[in-house]
Amino acid sequence: GQQVMQIPQYQHVQEGEDFTTYCNSSTTLSNIQWYKQRPGGHPVFLIQLVKSGEVKKQKRLTFQFGEAKKNSSLHITATQTTDVGTYFCPLLASGSARQLTFGSGTQLTVLP
């Protein structure tokens, strides 16, 4: 079945360093969503990408959807301690319900 693999599973960075997490799918995706979950918190929707090659920015966060719509990346420039958390790119089910299937995400630790 359809799967989305996310790498790396864990990442430790020094504050101020850049960080990138990647999502790779075995099949073409219609779109992709990104969520962030802070430790002890709940997932928060960050963005949705729909178009091939799409790039969207939110302050220090840059989201990219691959040309073949099989991969996506989230890049954080100059990480801050507020970026700590787990970043997910869940698979969106086909059909109208569009349920999410979560992987284990990328857990980011930012060292001060």
Place this chain on the structure above:
Amino acid sequence: NAGVTQTPKFQVLKTGQSMTLQCAQDMNHEYMSWYRQDPGMGLRLIHYSVGAGITDQGEVPNGYNVSRSTTEDFPLRLLSAAPSQTSVYFCASRKSGTTNYGYTFGSGTRLTVV
């Protein structure tokens, strides 16, 4: 606009007890879902609903029941609690009719079954 409200925030149950986790949203979202998250893992879908009166099973439905009598509320019932159901439970909702909306999650219910 409160978003998605889950109650209670914490609960301890004894094995075999039943209880209902409440979820309410005030955004008139058609789609609602229940997820569980075990330590260090992603979220797994338990049940979901695409509108009042319509529910369906997700990945891990056993031991749980849901109903959706109104658009606003989507309670999750644990029929006979087991230690394996110790987890954090999240309710989420989103608007239908477009793929541009992400899910809004509640703050979760942390359940311990002893």
